[in-house]
Every structure is written in C-alpha cells, then in structure tokens.
Amino acid sequence: MSGDMRNVIHSHETDVAIQVGVLHGDIALSGSIRPVIPRQLPMEPRWLVAREREMSELTDLLADVWPAVVIEGIGGVGKTTLALHWACQNAVRYPDGQLFADLRGFDPLGAPADPGTVLHGFLLALGVAPATIPTGVDAAAALYRTVLAERRVLIVLDNARDAGQVLPLLPGTMSCAVLVTTRNRLSWLRTQGVVSVRLETMADADARTVLERVLENEVARIDLASVTAIVRRCSGLPLALTIAAARVAEHPDFPVSELVAELDEEATRLSAFDAGDGVRSLRAVLSWSSGSLDKELIRAFRLLGAAPVTDVGVSTAAWLWSVSPRDAANTMRALEVANLVRQHRPGRFHMHDLVRLHAAELAADAESRTALRRLVDCFAYTARVADNLLYPHRYAWPPPDLPDGCDPVQLADDPAAVTWFATEHPTLIALHEAARREQWHEAVWHIAHGLDTYQYRLGLLTENVGVARLGLEAAVTIGVARLRASALRQLGRAHTRANSLAEAETCLLEALRIEEDAGFAMGRAHTHHDLQRVYCRRGRYKEALYHSQIAMRLYRAENNPVGAAHSLNAQGWLHARLGDVALALDCCKRALALHTAHGNVSGQAITSDALGRIARDAGYLDEAALHSMVAVRLARQLGNRFAEADHTEQLAAVLIGKGEYASARRLLHAAHELFVAQHRLGDAERVLNQLRTCPEVRESDHSQE
Known part of the structure; x- marks a missing residue:
C-alpha cells in the first residue's frame, strides 16, 4: 500500500464508534458541534381567560425586576396554563431556546423529579456532549450555568415540590428567565431573590366566560339558572369549570339540570367533577396536595374538614385540634405553605369550598366527630359568655362547661363580645345546624340562647327567628320545662321583632302557661313584659298596660331593678298612648334614672327614645330632639x-x-x-x-x- 495513505473520519455525531478494516498511521478525528436551540415548550393553551393582570405582572417582573418568578396557588387554579401561555407568547424574547421540565412534585404515581436528572436532560438539549456531563448535581449545575452564561433562554419548571428541586436549575445570568409553578409556598426561593405571584380563583363573571369558551356554541342551550348554579358550585376554580363544561359537552342530549343536581349535593359534588378517564378528576388533583403532607399535617387537614366552615380562626383550629393557640397558628401556617389554606387577614384562614369538601371526605371517622363535638361545645360556651357581656342585666342561665384542653377566648367587655360575634357569626350558624343534625340538643339550645342579643342588635331578623326555632326544638327534646319556656319566649321576641305578631303572641302565652305551672317568677316577669310589647304593637294598649304592671311587680319582688325600669318605661309609653302625658313623662323619667344608676346603656337608649316620642307628640320639639339624639x-x-x-x-x-x-x-x-x-x-x-x-x-x- 502507498505510504501516504490516510484514514479520515468526518462526523457531526458525538460518542459514535466507527469500525474500519485495517488502520495504518495516526487517526485524526475532526468534527463540529452544531449550535442547538431547544424548543421544549408544550403546545400553547388554546386560550386564557381573565388572567390579563397576571400576564402583565409576569411581563413586568421578568423584564425589569428579576428573571425568576414562582407562580403559586391551589391545585386546579390554572398555574401551568398561565405559565405556558406567557412562555409561548414571549418565546421570541429568548432566541437561544426554551427549556421545559415537569418536576412532578405532586405526582401520585412516582417520586418527584431528581434535579440531577433534569440537569442532564437540559444539558443534552443545549448541545453538551453526554460524556462531558458531570455525574454530581453541583458540578452539573455549574456546567449548566456556564453553558447558559452567554445565552438568552427561557426555562419553565412546572409542578415543583420544594426549593431543593428548583435551586440547581436556576441559571446564573440575568439574560435568562425562569418560570416555576408550584402548589407550595417556596419561601426559601424568596430569600434568593425569586419573586412570587399567587394565582387566585376566578370571579363569577370570568368563570362564566370559561364555561362559554369551553362549550362554545353549546352554551346557548343551557339556561341562565343552570349556568349560574355551575359557576357557583365551581367556586372560581378553572379545573372544576372545565371538567363541568366537558361533562355537559360530552352528553349534549342530557339535561344540564342533572349535573346541577349533582353539584348542589355536597355528598356528590366532588364526584361530579370527574371527566371519566381517571386522570381529569378534581378529587385526584386535590388528593395530590393532601397526599404530600406529613402525618401530623394530614391529621390537621382532615380534622379541618370536620368543621362545616371555610373561614377558620386560630382559636377555632386550636379547639378543633385540642392544642394551644400557638401550636394551632404554627400548624395553620404550615398548611398555608401547602396552599391548602389562605391567611386573608391576621389569624384568619380561608379554605376553598372544594378543598374543604375534599378534607371533609377524609374526615369521615370517629376522631373527626369527636373534634366537631369539641368545637361545637367551645363555641356554645363562648357564645353564652359573650351574650352575657352584651346584656348582663338579666337572669343568666349557666353556660355549658368548656371542654378539657380548650383555652377560652378572653372577652373583656361589650365591644370585645360584639367583635367576636361579628367575626364568628357565620361559624356559629353553621355549627348550630351541625349540632342539630348530630342531635346534640344541649349545645343547640345554648347556641340559640347565646345568639339572641347579637342578632337583635344587628337586625338579623330572619336568622333570629330561625335560630330561635332550633332552640325551641332542642328544648322540647330535652324535656326541661324552664328551658322550653325560655326558648318559647326567645322565639316570641324574635317574631315580635320580625312583626309576626300573631305567632309571637302564641309563643309567649304558651311560655307564660309553663312558667305559671312551674312557679318561675322571673320567667313570668320576662314573658309579661314581652307580651306588653306585642299588644302595644297591635294597638291593644290597655292589655299591654296590664301585662306591664304585672311584670313590674314581679321584677320588684325578684329584686330586679333593671327589669322594673323596662316595665316603667313601657308603662310611660302606654300612658301616653292612652292620653295621660304627665304620667307618661313621669314613668319614663323614673325609668331613665334607674337604667342610668345601673349602667344599662340599652335601657337608656330605649327610654330616651320613648321620652323623645312623648315630647314630640306633646309639642315639646326642642326637648324631643335632645332625647332622640341621645x-x-x-x-x-x-x-x-x-x-x-x-x-x-x-x-x-x-x-x-x-x-x-x-x-x-x-x-x-x-x-x-x-x-x-x-x-x-x-x-x-x-x-x-x-x-x-x-x-x-x-x-x-x-x-x-
């Protein structure tokens, strides 16, 4: 063979072995690595509804503030859709490519993605030879940062579980941008300068638009009431909306009312959000979040499901879990990190309606029922204590015992009691109904009794009547005559405030009969006083005066000066209606002096109003104005x-x-x-x-x- 014979191999491939027959002389390999521009973004979502503000915020942050943003929120709120929509719309800003990785942080079928494995894939996509990629995560991350140093690349990291997954995948240059989506609050990333954007649920109007987009022309066949019902039950969660729309679209011949009925029923609501393929199920998506919790947190989340409310204060959580308020606050913050609750103001946490239903499904056990009973009893106790602060001048039934292991809420005075009632009124109503369902009759009666004054003050008349009815049902079942009489009197007062005077009279006369049979003098005094109010409103002034005079005698015999003052004031007004203005003014002025002496502000207000009305009718307008202003x-x-x-x-x-x-x-x-x-x-x-x-x-x- 010729001595100048050469073997030359040209290849654009790396790690390729080529076998030839016989080699003579040296081997010279020459090759080039072609520039690689990865385009890994999945298909752009078809449309994005009502996220213009968030899209603009992402643009501003990634362009001007810091090239790494975390999008966080509960499962199904549309984090991935937002991230991909922004990434696809802005890909042109990153001419050196786009990288994408599903970190599978909450994948129920496998472990979260290993950062080292993701780095290896990214480096390959960027054109790095496999043989030159280090096996250690730190070294691979250093090479990754080196490769990206002179490039403009967008990196989308979807479904991250924790900061440990994300930190190795952050570039070291301001020329690149990173979008991370997660269900958790990745607080450690914030310490590294990463900015967080929280994605909230949708308003009703935007939720309607989602339904219309998914259903397109089919929305015309759905009546407005059904659309409204679906929107309401989806509670602004895009995943729920799209699944509900998919179910409607898949069976165009089915009446939409069937789906609405499923959504209206708590027991079937989560099952209704199932597209039927085992993957697109709201229950499954929510379970990925709860399933990532440790043993203590999953117990706390499960017991939260036992409470029939979505807004929970620290004291409520402490009672539910039978822990100290400090421990409850720490646990609630840990659940907030998992985006299962949201602290909307200091010490108050909101749980999405559908997340609460998921928790409630996990709470179907004996421990959860015990926790609910403990919570009901704690609220019953506190409602009674708070009610006594609102009106301390009457006979006070002893409050129920506070369950062991529960710290009481410290309420010092009337304003503190009003604040507590205003904050917890929805919870009290929900727990009252839960106690009725569970047939915890004593708690039902106590909560009804405790709510009366607050609901009267706020003018919550419909609620006042409804609560009083439940209290009467409980008292009848308990079988104690004095409790039944008290409940009848409370319902009679509620009917009077609501101007249902016939019903009020029936309740109060029955209460009076029971109290006379039982010899309960204070109860008789209260009932006679309440009856005079009914007869006065009906224009039967002489009958009203008769009952008021009996009430005053009984109050005096029972050494109840505030009760006597109320009766005196009522008599003053009735004397005025019957034409004796001088006697009317005398009665009301004596009543005002008694109320003032005993610090009864509500009595002072009522009596001042009566004096103003009497003075006005008598033509003393300046005096009337002064009393009415007071x-x-x-x-x-x-x-x-x-x-x-x-x-x-x-x-x-x-x-x-x-x-x-x-x-x-x-x-x-x-x-x-x-x-x-x-x-x-x-x-x-x-x-x-x-x-x-x-x-x-x-x-x-x-x-x-």
Missing part, C-alpha cells in the same frame, strides 16, 4: 342597628316638625338604608313615603348645613 347616639355606641333605625326615623320626624328639612332628609335616607339592610321592608317603605312628602330644602335650613 337615643341615636347610644344605639350607635352599642352597635344596635335595629334600635338605631327606629331612633333615627324618630329623630327625623322631630326635625321635620322643627322645619329642619335638610337634616331630616339625611336622617330619613340613613334610616331607610338601615331598614333595607335588615329586610324590614314595610318600615323602609314607610320612610320612603316620608321622604316623598318632606320638602327638599327651606330657607331656614341653611343655618343647619
């Missing part, structure tokens, strides 16, 4: 919206009599708003009629402006 001020001080509405209307009437029309009209508008808010529509209409007849402005009004 009544309005004291009602506002107590937060008693029910009384404030009445007193405000009365003050307006006095000012009309004085010719101060501009001020009177402002008060009438305020009274109308209060009446409407309390659903006292007859009273609201009466005020509107007064506004129609009240002059707009008179010359003398200018001095009042």
Whole structure:
C-alpha cells in the first residue's frame, strides 16, 4: 500500500464508534458541534381567560425586576396554563431556546423529579456532549450555568415540590428567565431573590366566560339558572369549570339540570367533577396536595374538614385540634405553605369550598366527630359568655362547661363580645345546624340562647327567628320545662321583632302557661313584659298596660331593678298612648334614672327614645330632639342597628316638625338604608313615603348645613 495513505473520519455525531478494516498511521478525528436551540415548550393553551393582570405582572417582573418568578396557588387554579401561555407568547424574547421540565412534585404515581436528572436532560438539549456531563448535581449545575452564561433562554419548571428541586436549575445570568409553578409556598426561593405571584380563583363573571369558551356554541342551550348554579358550585376554580363544561359537552342530549343536581349535593359534588378517564378528576388533583403532607399535617387537614366552615380562626383550629393557640397558628401556617389554606387577614384562614369538601371526605371517622363535638361545645360556651357581656342585666342561665384542653377566648367587655360575634357569626350558624343534625340538643339550645342579643342588635331578623326555632326544638327534646319556656319566649321576641305578631303572641302565652305551672317568677316577669310589647304593637294598649304592671311587680319582688325600669318605661309609653302625658313623662323619667344608676346603656337608649316620642307628640320639639339624639347616639355606641333605625326615623320626624328639612332628609335616607339592610321592608317603605312628602330644602335650613 502507498505510504501516504490516510484514514479520515468526518462526523457531526458525538460518542459514535466507527469500525474500519485495517488502520495504518495516526487517526485524526475532526468534527463540529452544531449550535442547538431547544424548543421544549408544550403546545400553547388554546386560550386564557381573565388572567390579563397576571400576564402583565409576569411581563413586568421578568423584564425589569428579576428573571425568576414562582407562580403559586391551589391545585386546579390554572398555574401551568398561565405559565405556558406567557412562555409561548414571549418565546421570541429568548432566541437561544426554551427549556421545559415537569418536576412532578405532586405526582401520585412516582417520586418527584431528581434535579440531577433534569440537569442532564437540559444539558443534552443545549448541545453538551453526554460524556462531558458531570455525574454530581453541583458540578452539573455549574456546567449548566456556564453553558447558559452567554445565552438568552427561557426555562419553565412546572409542578415543583420544594426549593431543593428548583435551586440547581436556576441559571446564573440575568439574560435568562425562569418560570416555576408550584402548589407550595417556596419561601426559601424568596430569600434568593425569586419573586412570587399567587394565582387566585376566578370571579363569577370570568368563570362564566370559561364555561362559554369551553362549550362554545353549546352554551346557548343551557339556561341562565343552570349556568349560574355551575359557576357557583365551581367556586372560581378553572379545573372544576372545565371538567363541568366537558361533562355537559360530552352528553349534549342530557339535561344540564342533572349535573346541577349533582353539584348542589355536597355528598356528590366532588364526584361530579370527574371527566371519566381517571386522570381529569378534581378529587385526584386535590388528593395530590393532601397526599404530600406529613402525618401530623394530614391529621390537621382532615380534622379541618370536620368543621362545616371555610373561614377558620386560630382559636377555632386550636379547639378543633385540642392544642394551644400557638401550636394551632404554627400548624395553620404550615398548611398555608401547602396552599391548602389562605391567611386573608391576621389569624384568619380561608379554605376553598372544594378543598374543604375534599378534607371533609377524609374526615369521615370517629376522631373527626369527636373534634366537631369539641368545637361545637367551645363555641356554645363562648357564645353564652359573650351574650352575657352584651346584656348582663338579666337572669343568666349557666353556660355549658368548656371542654378539657380548650383555652377560652378572653372577652373583656361589650365591644370585645360584639367583635367576636361579628367575626364568628357565620361559624356559629353553621355549627348550630351541625349540632342539630348530630342531635346534640344541649349545645343547640345554648347556641340559640347565646345568639339572641347579637342578632337583635344587628337586625338579623330572619336568622333570629330561625335560630330561635332550633332552640325551641332542642328544648322540647330535652324535656326541661324552664328551658322550653325560655326558648318559647326567645322565639316570641324574635317574631315580635320580625312583626309576626300573631305567632309571637302564641309563643309567649304558651311560655307564660309553663312558667305559671312551674312557679318561675322571673320567667313570668320576662314573658309579661314581652307580651306588653306585642299588644302595644297591635294597638291593644290597655292589655299591654296590664301585662306591664304585672311584670313590674314581679321584677320588684325578684329584686330586679333593671327589669322594673323596662316595665316603667313601657308603662310611660302606654300612658301616653292612652292620653295621660304627665304620667307618661313621669314613668319614663323614673325609668331613665334607674337604667342610668345601673349602667344599662340599652335601657337608656330605649327610654330616651320613648321620652323623645312623648315630647314630640306633646309639642315639646326642642326637648324631643335632645332625647332622640341621645337615643341615636347610644344605639350607635352599642352597635344596635335595629334600635338605631327606629331612633333615627324618630329623630327625623322631630326635625321635620322643627322645619329642619335638610337634616331630616339625611336622617330619613340613613334610616331607610338601615331598614333595607335588615329586610324590614314595610318600615323602609314607610320612610320612603316620608321622604316623598318632606320638602327638599327651606330657607331656614341653611343655618343647619
């Protein structure tokens, strides 16, 4: 053979072995690595609804603030859709390629992706020879940063479990950008400068748009009521909306009302969000989050499902779990890290409706029922304590015992009690109904009793009647005569406030019969006083005066000066209705002195209002205005919206009599708003009629402006 014979191999491939027959001389390999531009983004989502603000925020952050952003939120809220939509829309800004990895942080079928494995795949995609990729994560991450140092690449890391998965995959250059999606709060990444964007559920209007987009032309066949029901039950969760829409679209001949019925029933709601393929199931998606919790946290999450509420305070969680408030706060924050709850204000955590249903399904065990009973008893105790602070001047039934291991909420005074009731009223209503279902009759009665004063003050008349009815049912089942009489009296008062006077009279007469048979003098005094109010409203003033006089005698015999003051005030008003103004004023002034001496602010307000009305009818308008202004001020001080509405209307009437029309009209508008808010529509209409007849402005009004 010729001595200058050469073997030359040209290849664009790496790690390729080529076998030839016989080699003579040296082997020279020459090759080149072609530039590799990865395009790994999955297909762009077909559309994105109502995320314009978040899209704009991502653009601003990635362009001007820091090239790494975490999108966090509960399962099914649309994090991946948002990330891919932004990435595909902005891919042109990253000419050196786009990398994508599903980190499988919450995959129920396997372990989360190993960062080293992901790095190996990214480096291969960027054109690095396999033989040159280090096996250690740190070394591979260093090479990864080196390769990216002169490039503009977008990296999307979907479904991250923790910061440990993400940190090795962050580039070391500002020229690249990273989008991370996760169900957890990756707080450690924030310490590294990574910015977080929380994705919330959708408003109802946007949820409707999602349904319309998915169903396209088919939405026309769905009635508005069904669309509204589906939107309401999906609670703004995009995954739930798309599954519900898919079910409608798959069976166009089925009535949509069938799906609505499934969604309306708590027991079948989560099952309704199942597309039928075993993957697109809301229950499965939610379980991926709960399944990632450790033993203590899954127990806490499961017991949260036992509580029939979505808004939970630290004290509620502490009672439910039978731990200290400090431990409860720490556990709630850990659940917040997993995005299973959301702290919407200090110490208050919200759980999405569908997440709560998932937790409730996990809570079907004896421990959960015990936890619910403990929670009901703690709320029953606290409601009774708070109610006694709102009105300490009456006979107080002993509150139930506080369960062992539960720290009481410290309520110092009337304002603290009002604040607690305002915060926990929805929880109390839900627990009241839960206790009724479980037939915990003593707790039902205590909660009903405890809610009465607060609901009266706020003008929650429908709720007041409903709660009182449940209290009466419980008292009848318990079988104690005095409890039954008390419950009948409470229901009679609620009916009186709601202007259902026939029902009120029936309840109170039955209560009086029981109390006379049992010899309960204080109960008889209360019931006679409540009956006078009913008869007064019905215009039967002599009967009302009779009952008021009996009530006062009984109160005095029982050494109850505040009760006697209430009766005196009632008698004053009744004497005025019967034409004896002098006696009326005398009774009311003595009543006001008694209420003032015993610190009964609500009694002072009611009596001041009565004095104002009597003085107005007698033509003493200046005196009437002073009394009525005191009544309005004291009602506002107590937060008693029910009384404030009445007193405000009365003050307006006095000012009309004085010719101060501009001020009177402002008060009438305020009274109308209060009446409407309390659903006292007859009273609201009466005020509107007064506004129609009240002059707009008179010359003398200018001095009042």
